[in-house]
Structure formats: C-alpha cells, structure tokens
Amino acid sequence: MVKQTIQIFARVKPTVRKQQQGIYSIDEDEKLTPSLEIILPRDLADGFVNNKRESYKFKFQRIFDQDAKQEAIFENIAKPVAESVLAGYNGTIFAYGQTSSGKTFTITGGAERYSDRGIIPRTLSYIFEQLQKDSSKIYTTHISYLEIYNECGYDLLDPRHEASTLEDLPKVTVLEDPDQNIHLKNLSLHQATTEEEALNLLFLGDTNRMIAETPMNQASTRSHCIFTIHLSSKEPGSATVRRAKLHLVDLAGSERVAKTGVGGQLLTEAKYINLSLHYLEQVIVALSEKHRSHIPYRNSMMTSVLRDSLGGNCMTTMIATLSLEKRNIDESISTCRFAQRVALIRNEAVLNEEIDPRLMILRLQKEIQELKDELALVTGEQRTEALTEAELLQLEKLITSFLEDQDPESKLEVGADMRKIHHCFHYLKKLLTDKKIHGPSRAPFSEVKDQVNQGPSTEEEYKKLREILQQRDNEINILVNMLKKEKKKAQDALHSSSMDRGEPRRSQSSPFPPGNPEGLRTLPLSAPTQAQDSSVIQYRSSLLHRKTGVREEMSLGRQEAFEIFKRDHADSVTIEDNKQILKQRFSEAKSLGESINEARRKIGRLKEEITQRHVQQVALGISENTTVPSAPDPMEEKLRSQLEEEKTRYKTMFMRLKALKVEIEHLQLLMDKAKVKLQKEFDAWWAEEATSLQVNSPPVNLFNHVKPFPQTPESQHKRSQLLSNQSDVYTRKILPSPGPLLHSQEQSSTGTRLEDSIAKRPVSSVPLTGDSQTDSDILAFIKARQSILQRTGCQ
Numbered sequence: 001m002v003k004q005t006i007q008i009f010a011r012v013k014p015t016v017r018k019q020q021q022g023i024y025s026i027d028e029d030e031k032l033t034p035s036l037e038i039i040l041p042r043d044l045a046d047g048f049v050n051n052k053r054e055s056y057k058f059k060f061q062r063i064f065d066q067d068a069k070q071e072a073i074f075e076n077i078a079k080p081v082a083e084s085v086l087a088g089y090n091g092t093i094f095a096y097g098q099t100s101s102g103k104t105f106t107i108t109g110g111a112e113r114y115s116d117r118g119i120i121p122r123t124l125s126y127i128f129e130q131l132q133k134d135s136s137k138i139y140t141t142h143i144s145y146l147e148i149y150n151e152c153g154y155d156l157l158d159p160r161h162e163a164s165t166l167e168d169l170p171k172v173t174v175l176e177d178p179d180q181n182i183h184l185k186n187l188s189l190h191q192a193t194t195e196e197e198a199l200n201l202l203f204l205g206d207t208n209r210m211i212a213e214t215p216m217n218q219a220s221t222r223s224h225c226i227f228t229i230h231l232s233s234k235e236p237g238s239a240t241v242r243r244a245k246l247h248l249v250d251l252a253g254s255e256r257v258a259k260t261g262v263g264g265q266l267l268t269e270a271k272y273i274n275l276s277l278h279y280l281e282q283v284i285v286a287l288s289e290k291h292r293s294h295i296p297y298r299n300s301m302m303t304s305v306l307r308d309s310l311g312g313n314c315m316t317t318m319i320a321t322l323s324l325e326k327r328n329i330d331e332s333i334s335t336c337r338f339a340q341r342v343a344l345i346r347n348e349a350v351l352n353e354e355i356d357p358r359l360m361i362l363r364l365q366k367e368i369q370e371l372k373d374e375l376a377l378v379t380g381e382q383r384t385e386a387l388t389e390a391e392l393l394q395l396e397k398l399i400t401s402f403l404e405d406q407d408p409e410s411k412l413e414v415g416a417d418m419r420k421i422h423h424c425f426h427y428l429k430k431l432l433t434d435k436k437i438h439g440p441s442r443a444p445f446s447e448v449k450d451q452v453n454q455g456p457s458t459e460e461e462y463k464k465l466r467e468i469l470q471q472r473d474n475e476i477n478i479l480v481n482m483l484k485k486e487k488k489k490a491q492d493a494l495h496s497s498s499m500d501r502g503e504p505r506r507s508q509s510s511p512f513p514p515g516n517p518e519g520l521r522t523l524p525l526s527a528p529t530q531a532q533d534s535s536v537i538q539y540r541s542s543l544l545h546r547k548t549g550v551r552e553e554m555s556l557g558r559q560e561a562f563e564i565f566k567r568d569h570a571d572s573v574t575i576e577d578n579k580q581i582l583k584q585r586f587s588e589a590k591s592l593g594e595s596i597n598e599a600r601r602k603i604g605r606l607k608e609e610i611t612q613r614h615v616q617q618v619a620l621g622i623s624e625n626t627t628v629p630s631a632p633d634p635m636e637e638k639l640r641s642q643l644e645e646e647k648t649r650y651k652t653m654f655m656r657l658k659a660l661k662v663e664i665e666h667l668q669l670l671m672d673k674a675k676v677k678l679q680k681e682f683d684a685w686w687a688e689e690a691t692s693l694q695v696n697s698p699p700v701n702l703f704n705h706v707k708p709f710p711q712t713p714e715s716q717h718k719r720s721q722l723l724s725n726q727s728d729v730y731t732r733k734i735l736p737s738p739g740p741l742l743h744s745q746e747q748s749s750t751g752t753r754l755e756d757s758i759a760k761r762p763v764s765s766v767p768l769t770g771d772s773q774t775d776s777d778i779l780a781f782i783k784a785r786q787s788i789l790q791r792t793g794c795q
C-alpha cells in the first residue's frame with residue numbers, strides 16, 4: 001500500500017498580448033518547497049477582500065512558469081503517475097482552473113502543433129512504449145472517454161454517435177454494488193492495442209464533443225471530461241490479474257458567479273457556475289477535515305466517478321492552471337486556495353490484484369487430479385477403469401520423447417497412477433521384442449539399438465566403430481547445415497526479389513518499409529501495423545464522415561460560400577501550416593524509408609557473404625578431412641561486426657520512422673479536427689444567415705445586420721478582391737440552372753452580366769427554384785455577398 005497526499009502542481013499560462021500582467025513571483029523556501037506569491041494590485045485589494053491583504057503565498061510541489069514546455073509537464077507530472085499505473089496502482093491527474101487558463105492545453109494539448117501535444121497523447125505514447133519493452137507480462141489496454149455535462153454522463157466514444165446526437169444517446173449512469181464499488185452503465189470500453197489506436201479514440205471523442213457543442217451547450221467550458229486508460233496485466237501461466245486505471249481529467253472552468261471585488265465580498269462566498277465543482281469542493285473540504293465520517297461523494301456524478309481518486313485507492317495529482325493576468329487575479333487566488341485544500345487529502349493506493357477464475361479453475365482441476373492419483377497410490381486403492389485412448393496416446397508420446405532424449409538424467413514422469421506405470425512397462429517391452437524379431441533396421445531408437453546390438457567382438461573394434469559413427473554424424477550435421485543455409489539463401493533471394501517488385505508501388509502510397517530484415521527483433525511497424533492501419537483509417541473516415549456527408553448535401557452556392565469562409569477563417573492558416581509540415585514529414589519519412597530499405601538490403605548482402613564464407617571454410621575442412629577449424633576467421637569477424645553496425649543503424653532509423661509515423665498520425669488528426677470545426681462553424685454561420693433572411697422581409701435595408709465571417713485581420717482586403725474577381729463565377733454557380741455546371745471560361749459575357757445583375761438585385765426579385773433548401777441557399781449567399789460588397793465598397 002502506498003499512502004500519499006494528493007500532489008499539487010501549478011502551471012502559469014503565458015500572458016495574452018495586450019493584457020495587463022498581474023504581479024507574481026515564484027520562490028523556494030529553505031526546504032526547497034516552491035511557493036507562488038500573488039500580489040494583489042492596490043485598486044483590487046481595496047474592494048476585494050475585507051482584510052485588505054496585499055499578497056498571497058501558496059505552496060506547491062512544483063510551479064511551472066509561463067515558459068514551461070509540454071515535455072517538462074509530462075516528464076515531471078504525468079510520467080511518475082504513468083509509472084505507478086504500469087506497476088498496478090490507480091492514478092488520476094486532473095486540471096483545475098478558470099476557463100481559458102490552459103486546462104485543455106495541459107491535458108489534451110494545443111490544436112495546432114505536434115510539440116503542443118498534452119498529457120494524454122504523451123502518456124499513451126509512454127505507456128505503449130513500456131508495454132512493448134516488457135515481454136514478461138501480457139498486457140491489455142482499454143480506453144473510455146466520458147463527458148459529464150449538467151450532471152448527465154455522455155459516452156464520447158459511443159459508436160452510435162454517427163447516427164444520433166449526443167443528447168439522444170443513452171446516458172451514462174453510475175451504479176454502486178454492495179461493496180460500494182462504482183460501475184458506469186452505458187460507458188463503452190474500447191480495446192487499443194497500439195498508441196495510434198488509442199490516439200484515434202482520443203480524437204474521435206474530442207470531435208464528437210465538439211460536434212455536440214452548441215451555443216446553448218458550452219460543453220468545452222462547462223463540462224468535465226474524463227479520459228481513462230484501463231490497463232490489465234498478467235504473467236503468462238499465472239491466474240493473478242493486475243488492473244489499474246488512469247483517469248486524465250479536464251474539469252469545467254472553475255470561475256465563480258458573484259464576482260469578487262463588489263462590496264468587499266469575501267472570496268470564499270463566491271459560487272461556482274458549475275454545480276458539480278461545488279460538490280467537488282464539498283468533498284474536498286470534507287476529506288481535508290479530520291474525523292469527518294461522511295463524505296458526500298454521491299451528491300454529484302463527477303465525485304462518484306472520481307471517488308477513488310479523492311481520498312481512496314489512487315495516486316492523485318492536481319494541476320492548478322493559472323492565468324495570472326490582472327483581471328484574473330481573483331480567480332487565480334481562488335484556484336490556489338482550492339489546491340491547498342486538495343493537498344491535505346491523503347490517499348491510500350493498493351495494488352489491484354485479482355484472480356482470473358477461469359485460470360484458477362484449470363489449475364485447481366489439475367491439482368485435484370494429481371492429489372487423487374497420489375492418494376490412490378498411498379492407500380493402495382488402485383483405479384481399475386481402463387486408460388482412455390487419449391491417455392494412452394499421451395503416454396506413448398512421453399515414452400518416445402523420453403527415449404529420444406540424449407540426456408542420461410532425463411526422467412519419465414507419468415504420475416502416481418499404477419495403470420500408467422504398467423502401460424509404460426508394457427510398451428517398452430513391446431519395443432524391445434519388436435527389435436529382437438525384426439532386427440536393428442526397424443529400431444526406432446538409437447539407445448534401444450545400442451542395447452540390442454551389444455556384441456562387437458572386441459572392445460577395440462567397438463571403439464573404432466563408434467569413432468567412425470561420430471565422424472559420420474559430424475559430416476551429416478555439417479552437410480545438413482549447409483543445405484539449410486543454401487535453402488534459406490534461395491528463399492531470401494526469392495523474398496527480396498518479390499519485395500523489390502512490390503516496393504515502387506508501396507513507396508508511393510506509404511513511405512514505411514514493409515517489415516524487418518530477418519534476424520532482427522520484431523519491431524512494432526511490421527505485421528500488426530497493417531491491421532492497425534486499417535482501424536486507423538476506419539477511425540479517420542468515421543471522423544470525417546460527417547464532414548463530407550454535410551459537404552455532399554451542399555448546394556453549389558453554399559459550397560462556394562464555404563470556400564470563401566474557409567479561406568478567410570483564422571484556422572485555415574493553421575491547416576495550411578500543418579499541411580506544409582505534413583508534407584515535409586512525409587518526404588522525410590519517405591527518404592528514411594528508402595534508407596531503411598537500403599540498410600536492409602545491405603544486411604542481406606552481408607549475411608550472404610558470411611554464409612558463403614562459412615560454406616567455403618566448411619568445404620575446405622571436408623576436403624582436407626579435418627573438422628571445422630576452431631580458430632576464428634578474421635574475415636568473417638569483420639563481416640559480422642559490419643553486420644552488427646548495419647543492424648544498429650537500421651534499428652535507429654526504424655525507431656525514428658516509428659516516431660515520425662506517430663507525428664504524422666497526430667498532425668493528420670489535428671487537421672481533421674480543425675476541418676470538422678471549420679465546417680461546424682460555417683454551418684452555424686450559414687444557418688444564422690438563412691434565419692435572419694427569412695425573418696426580415698425588405699432585404700436590402702437589412703444587409704447591415706449580416707455578420708461577417710470569422711476572419712483574420714488581413715482577410716478583409718483579400719476577400720473583397722476575391723469576390724470582385726470571381727463574382728461572376730460565384731453568381732453563376734448559384735443560379736438555378738438545370739444543366740451541368742459550366743466552367744468560368746466557357747461562360748458568355750452576356751451570361752456573366754445577367755447573372756451579376758441578378759446577384760445585385762434585391763433578393764425579392766431573384767428567380768427562385770421552388771425548392772426551399774436551394775432557394776434559402778441562394779438567398780443567403782446573395783445576401784452575404786451583397787453585404788460584403790457593401791462593406792468593401794464594391795457596390
């Protein structure tokens with residue numbers, strides 16, 4: 001058992017430009033415990049707290065200032081927790097802080113760069129790396145992803161997300177068994193055999209969460225997300241299973257309603273916006289007070305789910321995320337205060353070991369049988385029923401391997417069953433009799449043969465014969481080995497030529513090499529990757545399904561509007577950047593893949609040379625009638641050291657390629673997520689436009705109400721240019737033309753003017769199709785376009 005208080009860490013988010021920085025300092029006391037001192041500005045201090053303190057000091061295990069990198073956060077905070085989870089203890093890391101203080105950035109990571117990936121992806125990477133290294137145990141990993149919003153639990157990985165909205169899916173509910181263990185009904189567990197699979201589940205859950213979010217349901221700030229890694233391990237043959245859970249928790253924003261500073265109100269009186277955070281605080285307060293018998297876990301779903309993490313069987317860590325700008329000082333102080341209370345909570349983590357009943361039954365059955373046999377032997381109560389066919393076969397196999405075993409010490413273990421012992425004697429007798437009748441040629445076993453044929457006339461003759469036999473044996477062995485090597489060489493040649501044939505196609509679609517050179521330890525990019533790749537693709541296509549599904553239904557006008565929206569959206573810069581990085585990584589991976597293939601070929605060549613050298617040596621030995629020379633061959637030694645070097649090089653490149661693959665995967669997922677977000681924002685903007693259009697009848701006067709696209713500062717100019725250059729194309733495309741879409745060059749100038757004039761006409765006079773969806777698309781687009789033209793002075 002490990003007794004430990006909850007570890008508390010603080011992380012200060014980099015200040016946003018133009019925001020006034022609050023004053024704080026980070027120091028260490030004489031025991032090297034770091035502390036964070038927050039200075040309350042005079043103007044706030046007066047009305048803020050009635051005792052008019054000007055500075056607050058809080059101790060933490062460690063404080064990460066603005067420049068702390070994600071890598072450092074993982075190494076110092078998450079890695080120790082992941083290690084104890086690998087050892088079989090439960091672990092929890094939760095981020096607590098006001099909205100926009102960096103909780104999601106810390107737990108999941110930033111949405112743009114690979115280097116910004118947070119605790120979850122890094123922990124997954126670390127855990128899978130460790131599992132691969134440890135071959136002494138069999139590990140199984142499952143993932144679940146729960147969101148709690150308004151006291152309701154949602155399974156972010158429910159496969160039915162495709163067809164239904166979050167609200168329509170069955171809610172996750174908490175059940176408690178008689179031993180007070182918590183079970184979550186309707187929360188799916190997904191097995192993940194690789195880092196990529198687990199990462200895909202994370203992105204799938206995040207995307208599902210993003211899609212479900214509406215302005216009414218600000219899930220990202222008001223909900224709690226619990227990403228759980230369930231790990232079980234077992235030694236081969238053992239019936240004991242270790243299970244550990246790691247919860248990675250992104251809590252709702254901790255901001256409170258009654259803003260302090262008004263009327264000298266005490267900070268502690270302010271109420272959380274989020275009710276379950278209020279209950280979380282109640283639980284923390286109860287736990288931090290000594291001699292409290294009742295802890296109100298059941299008051300909220302979140303405290304029920306995290307029951308073990310808080311004052312129970314778990315190693316728990318809290319990260320207080322702080323945004324220390326002047327306007328956020330009060331919330332920051334409140335976050336630090338919460339952390340100080342949390343630090344008083346003592347947890348007791350135990351190894352979660354249990355017996356696998358199926359394995360236990362098998363083991364007990366075997367033991368019972370052995371005991372029965374032994375008992376029968378001791379009491380003289382012999383079993384009389386005949387041995388079964390299977391038992392007889394088993395016995396004969398045992399005898400055969402016993403006789404073939406060259407080891408003089410070997411034993412024939414048949415247990416304490418007299419029937420079996422008798423059968424063994426019978427069988428051996430039969431073998432000996434057969435030998436006598438049919439002569440030595442039929443003898444299956446050399447030992448038997450030796451015994452039966454005892455009778456060389458003199459001791460000397462016998463010795464000579466044995467020597468010849470020994471020599472022949474050696475020769476046969478050498479020749480068999482040579483034959484094996486030749487066969488192998490032929491196979492290798494066949495294999496590599498078939499691979500060479502397959503390579504050009506493969507390198508086009510994927511830069512990763514197809515496998516390892518024979519002889520190297522299997523590395524994780526070989527066979528299982530294919531299965532895993534298909535699941536990765538499946539996840540991705542499932543992520544993108546909705547997006548493309550929506551796109552396919554879009555009318556042409558709407559598609560055009562989407563293109564402009566996309567170009568002007570701030571996120572498109574990120575998407576473009578990531579595309580470039582992705583391209584670079586792909587070409588890096590491709591050239592690495594080529595080098596790896598080259599190294600593999602070199603390894604093959606070296607092996608071939610070594611074999612040839614060996615064959616030559618052996619052949620030399622045979623022709624000179626001597627055995628294989630015992631002195632090492634310097635040429636062969638050199639080849640071997642070259643081979644080792646090449647293998648090391650290969651391995652290093654292979655590991656780098658593996659890391660690249662994860663990075664590429666991550667970047668692709670980031671981009672997919674950004675695209676889904678873009679589509680979602682466009683849909684919202686579009687719907688808003690369409691609604692305002694339907695509500696307001698005299699359209700021209702109301703164009704001023706049209707909201708601009710979310711935009712980058714430079715986008716305005718670009719957009720107006722874009723619109724004026726391409727206006728004819730856009731207008732044309734949204735015309736309710738029954739024919740196929742015409743290319744811009746194919747349009748007549750008359751057509752262009754006509755369509756342009758339609759676009760500039762009041763909306764009420766535009767010819768409509770009668771199809772409400774298309775019409776509302778046409779109207780919304782024309783309105784948006786006119787509004788843009790108006791604002792940019794083009795009309």
Ligand code: ADP
Pocket residue numbers: 012013014066097098099100101102103104105106110111221253321
């Ligand atoms: P929260 O989840 O607490 O509401 P976020 O993690 O979403 O806050 O952070 C808000 C914004 O600040 C995001 O754009 C995020 O990328 C950025 N951010 C947060 N922490 C950091 C950090 N340590 N370094 C750089 N950017 C950060």
Ligand code: MG
Pocket residue numbers: 100103104105220221250
């Ligand atoms: Mg967040």
